[in-house]
Structure formats: structure tokens, C-alpha cells
Amino acid sequence: MAAAVLAVSALVAIPIGYLIVRVIQGGWSKIAEIISRPRTWELAANSLVLSGLVGITVLVIGVVTGWLITRTDLPNPRVWLVLSTLPLAVPSYVIAYTWLAVTPRFTGFWAAWLVLSVSTLPYVVLASTAVLRTLDAAQIDVARVMGENTWGIFRKVEWPHMRGAAVAGMLLAVLYALSDFGAVAMLRVDTLTRAVYTAYRASFDRYSAAVLALILVAIGLMVVALEARTRGSVIRARVGRGVRRESEKIALGRWRQPALVLLSLPVIVGLVVPALVIGVRVVLASAQGIDYLRLLQAALTSVGLGVAGAILALMFSLPVGVAVARYRSRVGRVGEVIALVTQGVPGVVVGLSLVVVGLTFAWPLYQTVFMLIFGYAIVFMARSVGVVRSSLERVPPVLEDTARTLGSGPAAVFRRVTLPLAGPGVAVGFLLVLLAIMKELPVTLFLRPTEMRTLATELWTKTEIVSYSEAAPYALALVLLAAVPTYLLSRPRKVSEPVVA
Amino acid sequence: MQRTALKALAAALLATSLAGCAGTSTSDTAAQDSDGALTMYSGRNEEFVGPLLEEFQTQTGINVDVRYGDSADLAAQLLEEGDRTPSDLFWAQDAGALSSVALGGLATSLPTDVVSVVPAEFRGPSEQWVGVSGRMRNFVYNKDKVSTGELPKSVTELADPKWNGRVGIAPTNASFQAFVTALRLSAGEEAAEKWLRDLKANGAKLYEKNSQVVQAVNDGEIDLGLVNHYYVYALKDELGETKAENGFFAPNDPGSLVNIAGVLITPKGSKDPDARVLLEWLLSASTQQKIVDQLREYPVVASVSAPSGLPVLSEIPGPGVALNDLADLPATLQLLAKVGLV
Numbered sequence: 001m002a003a004a005v006l007a008v009s010a011l012v013a014i015p016i017g018y019l020i021v022r023v024i025q026g027g028w029s030k031i032a033e034i035i036s037r038p039r040t041w042e043l044a045a046n047s048l049v050l051s052g053l054v055g056i057t058v059l060v061i062g063v064v065t066g067w068l069i070t071r072t073d074l075p076n077p078r079v080w081l082v083l084s085t086l087p088l089a090v091p092s093y094v095i096a097y098t099w100l101a102v103t104p105r106f107t108g109f110w111a112a113w114l115v116l117s118v119s120t121l122p123y124v125v126l127a128s129t130a131v132l133r134t135l136d137a138a139q140i141d142v143a144r145v146m147g148e149n150t151w152g153i154f155r156k157v158e159w160p161h162m163r164g165a166a167v168a169g170m171l172l173a174v175l176y177a178l179s180d181f182g183a184v185a186m187l188r189v190d191t192l193t194r195a196v197y198t199a200y201r202a203s204f205d206r207y208s209a210a211v212l213a214l215i216l217v218a219i220g221l222m223v224v225a226l227e228a229r230t231r232g233s234v235i236r237a238r239v240g241r242g243v244r245r246e247s248e249k250i251a252l253g254r255w256r257q258p259a260l261v262l263l264s265l266p267v268i269v270g271l272v273v274p275a276l277v278i279g280v281r282v283v284l285a286s287a288q289g290i291d292y293l294r295l296l297q298a299a300l301t302s303v304g305l306g307v308a309g310a311i312l313a314l315m316f317s318l319p320v321g322v323a324v325a326r327y328r329s330r331v332g333r334v335g336e337v338i339a340l341v342t343q344g345v346p347g348v349v350v351g352l353s354l355v356v357v358g359l360t361f362a363w364p365l366y367q368t369v370f371m372l373i374f375g376y377a378i379v380f381m382a383r384s385v386g387v388v389r390s391s392l393e394r395v396p397p398v399l400e401d402t403a404r405t406l407g408s409g410p411a412a413v414f415r416r417v418t419l420p421l422a423g424p425g426v427a428v429g430f431l432l433v434l435l436a437i438m439k440e441l442p443v444t445l446f447l448r449p450t451e452m453r454t455l456a457t458e459l460w461t462k463t464e465i466v467s468y469s470e471a472a473p474y475a476l477a478l479v480l481l482a483a484v485p486t487y488l489l490s491r492p493r494k495v496s497e498p499v500v501a
Numbered sequence: 502m503q504r505t506a507l508k509a510l511a512a513a514l515l516a517t518s519l520a521g522c523a524g525t526s527t528s529d530t531a532a533q534d535s536d537g538a539l540t541m542y543s544g545r546n547e548e549f550v551g552p553l554l555e556e557f558q559t560q561t562g563i564n565v566d567v568r569y570g571d572s573a574d575l576a577a578q579l580l581e582e583g584d585r586t587p588s589d590l591f592w593a594q595d596a597g598a599l600s601s602v603a604l605g606g607l608a609t610s611l612p613t614d615v616v617s618v619v620p621a622e623f624r625g626p627s628e629q630w631v632g633v634s635g636r637m638r639n640f641v642y643n644k645d646k647v648s649t650g651e652l653p654k655s656v657t658e659l660a661d662p663k664w665n666g667r668v669g670i671a672p673t674n675a676s677f678q679a680f681v682t683a684l685r686l687s688a689g690e691e692a693a694e695k696w697l698r699d700l701k702a703n704g705a706k707l708y709e710k711n712s713q714v715v716q717a718v719n720d721g722e723i724d725l726g727l728v729n730h731y732y733v734y735a736l737k738d739e740l741g742e743t744k745a746e747n748g749f750f751a752p753n754d755p756g757s758l759v760n761i762a763g764v765l766i767t768p769k770g771s772k773d774p775d776a777r778v779l780l781e782w783l784l785s786a787s788t789q790q791k792i793v794d795q796l797r798e799y800p801v802v803a804s805v806s807a808p809s810g811l812p813v814l815s816e817i818p819g820p821g822v823a824l825n826d827l828a829d830l831p832a833t834l835q836l837l838a839k840v841g842l843v
Contacts (some may be wrong), residue, residue: 204597
């Protein structure tokens with residue numbers, strides 16, 4: 001397994017490795033020139049402030065949302081969870097675009113903050129609800145008996161349990177905000193990522209682009225390091241005796257209205273308005289005639305690529321997740337960190353790095369569907385490795401130890417004990433990667449076989465010029481298809497937590 | 502490998518059968534070692550050139566696999582691929598992308614007898630690329646908000662307080678940057694910088710794409726925007742009536758720069774006679790006429806006249822800047838960054 005962990009860690013290092021090579025090729029003078037430019041630091045500050053604010057916003061609102069849904073007597077909590085998760089199905093560039101269609105004044109820093117926040121909020125909502133659902137009422141009851149009020153229980157019992165998962169969700173949001181180009185460009189906010197694209201697109205300068213992207217990597221590393229520090233040494237696995245039961249719900253009382261408003265706002269911004277705008281445009285488009293065959297082909301391609309890529313990403317994630325969770329593997333941890341940091345790197349850089357590596361080491365596979373799926377797995381492994389690892393961490397090692405003492409070999413233990421217990425986490429990882437692939441554009445454009453069309457590439461083709469209504473059916477298909485894995489993500493999972501007697 | 506071989510075989514079979522049906526003979530060289538298949542990287546949008554290339558396939562039986570993308574992204578991809586690129590031709594949105602690929606050694610000299618129909622100013626150095634269609638920088642204005650008497654004669658007027666907060670530009674767009682390069686080269690660095698600063702101070706609104714500028718003019722968000730001449734037609738096609746209308750600066754104004762979209766042939770493509778067939782086809786009078794009719798762009802050959810309603814190219818000499826000089830983009834970018842527009 002060590003070999004597998006090493007191999008996966010090496011593979012995920014491709015994009016950043018490529019950047020380092022290009023930066024070195026560019027020479028010190030290029031680095032010095034870019035670093036000495038005040039503009040560079042202005043852009044870095046913009047990126048940092050934007051992604052930082054998005055992170056804080058989604059952490060606070062996401063945790064509150066998760067808490068309201070699981071721990072209070074909010075009406076229809078299941079419906080609210082599904083609604084709060086669904087903005088994940090709408091690509092951020094589509095949210096930005098539809099809001100621009102509503103009002104052209106929707107531009108600038110705060111517009112970008114809003115769009116990026118609502119489209120990444122579900123990561124934290126999902127993480128928070130997942131933890132709170134499985135929290136044992138006994139712990140809360142003990143705290144209550146000790147005289148803690150609702151806030152005290154949250155601070156001393158609930159938060160310590162959910163902190164790791166919620167902050168991990170926030171990390172994905174921050175890295176997404178760092179690397180986002182589509183929404184930021186449309187809303188006209190200057191960030192480092194936009195500067196990387198400009199360097200490629202305006203001056204054909206791969207070296208400047210690489211230096212700028214490496215600054216993003218440094219910011220990403222910093223953010224990942226901060227996240228790692230919040231991971232305490234809390235024992236995540238439950239080892240007590242007795243049957244786990246749910247705690248009593250807290251009555252919201254006069255807080256019900258404000259709570260409903262808080263839950264509605266992100267849903268309106270990230271789901272309702274985009275859906276309405278797309279709906280109107282689809283009606284306009286259907287008057288002009290829609291090429292359904294082409295739409296269907298693109299949809300099937302998107303789904304097929306998504307499923308294949310997600311399976312491969314999981315195959316990459318499992319050894320790394322197991323190595324980190326069970327054996328405290330250094331190599332595995334490095335692989336996980338690199339995979340995470342890569343999330344903050346603009347897609348154009350990742351795409352080009354895979355072009356180079358594909359040509360050098362896998363020439364016959366270049367611009368085939370295999371290369372594309374491989375690229376997806378590398379790019380989005382970070383989404384699944386975290387959930388795989390944390391779900392393993394919630395499985396008490398005692399179970400595996402017991403299986404070993406009963407005579408099972410390591411492989412059998414993994415197959416019969418570890419994997420089934422980590423199952424729900426693996427499923428979540430699969431769905432997260434599937435979603436990400438369906439919405440992905442830049443890597444698809446670089447690596448797809450020539451003439452292959454996905455919903456995202458078709459959407460890009462149509463919006464590059466002004467045929468907005470022609471784009472709408474593709475946007476609708478993308479959102480509807482992405483809503484399926486999103487809905488599955490929000491469903492309550494079977495409580496896999498075992499009881500150790 | 503096997504897949505590629507199969508695909509090529511299938512394409513060849515298709516090509517022969519199609520050629521048989523159509524009964525048209527392509528050029529003599531094509532018969533020698535043509536495989537009846539080409540791969541093209543296209544920075545031009547599928548909506549624009551897809552129908553044209555389909556016509557080429559039906560007419561010649563040569564199958565063209567087109568990889569669509571952003572011109573600059575495809576240029577970067579070509580440069581990363583080097584000799585191993587699967588592409589035979591690259592159709593780029595602008596001369597800058599073509600030049601960067603040529604500088605990277607991935608453009609071959611085009612056959613002189615084919616490209617000589619195009620004026621020298623629309624060809625790259627050593628015939629490494631050739632223009633296929635032209636587009637002019639101009640402005641769109643909202644006809645409810647700007648009277649015809651008020652229309653600017655020169656782009657430099659837009660820094661005037663009278664246009665405060667009314668003008669939109671797309672400073673990260675390649676054609677805007679080509680125009681700034683032309684301005685730098687024709688009016689001088691200092692004048693260009695002063696104009697850009699004045700424009701910014703005058704409350705010019707910044708957009709990501711030309712199409713958004715046109716949309717904003719039509720929505721009344723701004724009164725006038727600097728774009729290319731064909732964007733307003735695309736909007737009219739979609740909406741029917743528009744408030745946005747085309748306007749043109751005076752001849753010789755830097756605001757009237759003519760830029761091209763063009764093609765180059767890679768070293769791989771130079772070994773395939775089909776690439777030459779496609780090049781000839783693109784520059785033929787009938788295709789040039791289609792470019793005028795369907796894309797409403799300027800033809801690059803003298804035998805075809807400009808789209809109706811547009812100024813004749815020879816009457817708009819532009820700022821007198823050679824397209825090759827537009828490759829001086831890094832300096833333009835530095836200037837734009839210095840004044841804080843990108």
C-alpha cells in the first residue's frame with residue numbers, strides 16, 4: 001500500500017511540479033520583476049481578502065444552518081437541508097451570469113463575495129449536519145445536567161465535534177474562491193487567478209503566469225496549514241456503551257422567523273434566482289428550436305465522464321485516506337496537502353500541466369478520454385480524500401484490531417471491516433467529485449478528445465458570443481443533472497457508527 | 502494508437518466515398534498522400550466557423566476534426582505540445598496568438614502562390630500565417646441616449662468630461678489591447694498613457710468581454726462602448742430590435758484599427774496536402790463571400806467587397822500600424838497595468 005500512496009502523491013504533485021519547472025525556466029529576473037510589482041501584491045491581497053471573507057461567511061452561516069436543521073424544531077428540516085445543498089448544483093459562473101442578467105449593476109467585490117459564498121456554503125452545511133446528526137444525545141444531556149445553556153452546549157459539546165468537518169468544508173470554499181475565474185471575471189473583480197489568465201491570454205506569457213500561480217500555491221499552503229492546526233486531538237470515534245440516541249430538539253420560539261430568513265437568503269441567491277432566469281431563457285430558446293439530440297449527447301458525456309472520473313478519484317483517495325487515518329503516513333499526508341493546495345490553482349495551469357505530462361509520459365493516451373478522466377481524478381481527488389479520511393477516523397481502530405486478533409489478514413480486514421464502515425464517507429466523496437467534474441470547464445477544454453462535447457463546454461461555446469438563450473437549455477440540463485448527486489448528498493445517511501460493547 | 506488508426510481509416514473511407522459521390526476533384530497534390538482528414542485548433546467560436554467548416558467537408562470530402570477553445574489557451578497548448586501536436590492548422594482570433602505560435606517555431610511558411618491573393622499587411626513575417634477575415638474596432642452606442650450629432654469623431658474624445666461615466670471598455674480583451682498598442686505606436690507612449698488615465702478618471706466602466714459591452718449599451722447601463730464591428734449583429738440576430746447601433750470613428754483614427762483572424766499551418770500539417778486544400782478554400786472568393794455574408798466580417802481578398810452598411814476598408818486606413826507591430830503586447834499590458842485597467 002505504501003507504493004500506492006507514494007504513486008498517488010506523486011501524481012497529484014503534477015500541476016505544482018509543472019509550475020515550479022516553468023518558474024525556474026522563466027529565470028530569476030522574471031520572478032524579481034513580478035514580485036517587485038506593487039500590482040502583484042494588490043492582486044494577492046484582493047485574492048486573500050475575498051477568499052478569506054468567503055471562508056468566514058460560509059463557516060458561520062454554514063454551521064448555524066447545520067445546527068438549525070439538526071438541533072432545533074425548525075419546520076421541514078429535510079426540505080431545508082435539500083434546499084440549502086442544491087446551490088452546489090449550480091456552477092458559480094452560472095449564478096454570476098444569471099444575476100448579471102437580473103441587474104447589470106451586480107458587479108464588483110461584494111457581488112463576487114456573495115456568489116462564491118452561496119455556491120460554496122453547502123460544503124459547510126453538509127459537513128455540519130452530518131456530524132450533528134450522529135452526535136450522541138448522552139453527551140448533550142450530561143452537559144445540560146451540568147447546568148450548560150444552549151450556547152454552552154454548542155460551545156463545549158457540539159462545536160468541538162463538528163469543528164474538524166466544518167473547517168474542512170470551509171477550506172474547500174476558500175480554495176475554490178482562490179482559484180475561481182469564471183464568476184470573478186464576469187463580476188469584474190481583480191484577483192491573482194484573473195491575472196494568471198490574463199498573462200496567458202494577453203501576453204502569451206507562460207512564465208509570468210507560472211510565477212503568479214505559484215503565489216496562489218503559497219497562499220493555498222498557508223490556508224491548508226491553518227486548517228491543519230484546527231484539527232485537535234479529539235477522539236472522533238465513539239467508544240461508550242449503550243445505544244446511541246438522538247437528543248431532544250430545541251424550541252426556536254420567536255427565533256423561528258429570523259431563522260427561516262437566514263436559511264432562505266442563500267437559497268434565493270444561489271438557486272431560486274438562477275433557476276428563474278434560466279427558466280425564462282429556456283422558454284425563449286424553445287421558441288427558436290433546441291437541438292435535443294446534441295443536448296442529450298452532451299448530457300450523457302458529462303454524466304459518463306463524471307462517474308468514471310469519480311470512481312478513479314476514489315481509487316486514488318482510498319490508499320491515501322487509509323494511510324493518513326490509520327498509519328499517520330507522512331507521504332499520505334503530503335499527498336493530501338498537495339491535492340488540497342491544487343484546488344487553489346487556476347484550472348488553466350492544471351490543464352496545461354496535464355498536457356505536458358500527458359505528452360511526455362503517456363503520448364498515445366493524449367487527447368483521449370482516458371487522459372481526461374485521469375486529469376479529473378488528479379484535480380478533484382482532494383474533494384474525496386478528506387471525507388474518506390475523516391470517515392475512517394470516526395471508525396474506532398478497536399474494530400480492526402479485534403478482527404485481526406480473530407485471525408483476519410490485513411487485506412481481509414480492510415475489505416470486511418474498514419471499507420464497509422467507511423462506506424458512507426466513500427459515497428459522499430464519490431458524489432462530491434461527480435458534481436465537480438460535471439461543472440468543470442478549463443481542464444476539459446485542454447484534455448478532452450477533439451470534438452467531444454460536454455454540457456460545460458457547450459455552455460461555454462454559447463456564452464462566448466451573445467447567444468444567451470441558446471445557452472440556457474444547457475445550463476438547465478447541467479443544473480438538473482447536478483441536482484441528482486446534490487440531492488443524494490443531502491439525504492440522511494445510515495448511521496454507520498458502531499457500538500462497541 | 503489503435504483508436505487513432507481506426508478513426509483515420511474510417512475518415513479515409515468516408516472521404517473517398519464522399520469524394521466519389523460529389524464527383525469533385527480537389528487539387529492535384531491532395532490525391533497523392535492525402536489521408537482525407539485534418540485536425541484543426543480553432544480559437545474562433547464554433548457558432549461562427551462551424552457551419553463554414555462543415556461546408557468545406559461536404560465540398561471536398563476532407564474530414565476536419567475541430568478542437569474549439571480560447572485562442573490564447575490553444576496557442577499555449579500548441580506551444581506545450583511542440584512537435585507532437587495533433588493539429589495541422591490553427592485558426593486564431595487574432596494576430597497575437599498566431600505570432601506567439603510562430604515565435605515558438607510551430608508555424609511553417611505558407612505556399613506563396615496560395616497566400617499572395619491576400620495583401621501583405623494581412624500576412625505574417627515569412628508567410629508564417631495569413632489573415633482569413635478582418636474586423637474593425639469601432640463603437641456601439643445606444644440610439645436613445647446619444648444623438649447622431651453627438652457621436653465622437655475620434656476615440657480620443659472619449660476622455661472628454663462630456664462622456665463622464667457613459668463609456669464602457671473591455672480592457673482584458675485582446676482586440677481592445679491591440680487597439681491600445683496601435684494608439685501607443687501612432688500617438689506615442691505618453692499620449693496613450695495620458696488618454697488611458699483620463700478615460701479611467703472619466704468613469705469608464707470595465708467589462709470582461711466585448712459582448713458584455715454591447716449588452717450593457719443595449720440595456721442602457723452605458724451610452725457608448727468600444728468594441729469590434731460585428732458584435733451588434735449577433736445581438737440583433739438574437740433580439741431582433743436593438744437600441745445598440747454601430748458607429749465608426751473617422752478614417753486614420755487609432756479607434757478604427759483593422760485586425761484579422763487568421764490561420765497557420767503546423768509542421769505536421771505542412772506534410773498533409775489536405776491542409777493546403779483547406780487554406781486555398783478559405784481564401785477562395787466564394788468562401789470569402791460567405792465570411793462576409795454569414796459572419797459579416799471583412800474579406801481579405803480584393804475580389805470580394807465589404808459587408809453592406811460598413812465603411813469600405815480602403816476608406817478606413819486606420820492608424821497606419823502594421824499587424825506585426827501589434828505583437829508588442831507586453832508593453833501594452835505593462836501600460837494597462839500601470840494605469841490600473843487590467
